[in-house]
Amino acid sequence: MEDRLKQLIQYIDEFERQGPYKMNVLKIMLERGYEDWHAPISITELARPYYDLVSKQHSTYLLKNISKDFTTPFSQVKVERHLRTLPLKYLSTTSTRISNISPPFELVDNMFYVREEYRIDGKAALDRIINVVEQKFEEYLEVYSER
Structure with a gap:
């Protein structure tokens, strides 16, 4: 388990700072708690909280380069399209550049999954994943916000 947790954390940590999108998907999943964070989630279910x-x-934070879909009233269709083409696509298909770690996530039809070997339970594991997601988001803010 420790090896898989380290790989998952390294996978998240090695993402380039392209936007808050990938980390926000993970934040929403992690908010479900240490027993459920890795449960599959539909794009429909993810759209509004995202x-x-x-x-x-x-x-x-006055973020730069944010899609116009987030500065207009909520549109389920637009947000689902955004999720499919940006964060979920990249989370499920992009290997890391440095370590060449295969994605621990998969997108099948309209469902986003954590691969079985990365479904790690436990509060300590959840806390470590939350920490790396928050750190990655902070790195993004340093470059793309006007705080």
């Missing part, structure tokens, strides 16, 4: 989170961050 929109709310990105919109709030955009106004709080």
Whole structure:
């Protein structure tokens, strides 16, 4: 388990700072708690909390390069399209550049999954994953916000 947790953390840590999108998907999943964070989630279920989170961050941090979909009223169709083409696609298909770690996530039809070998339970594991996601988000803010 420790090896898989280290790989998952390294996978997240090695993402380039392209936007808050990937980390926001993970934040929403992690908010479900240490027993459920890795449960599959539908794009439909993810859309509204994702929109709310990105919109709030955009106004709080004055984020640059945010999709216009988050500065207009919520549209389920637009946000689902955004999720499919940006964060979920990249989380499920992009190997890391440095370590060449295969994605621990998969997108099948309209469902986003954590691969079975990365479904790690436990509060200590969840805390470590939350820490790396928050750190990655902070790195993004350093470059792309006007705090």
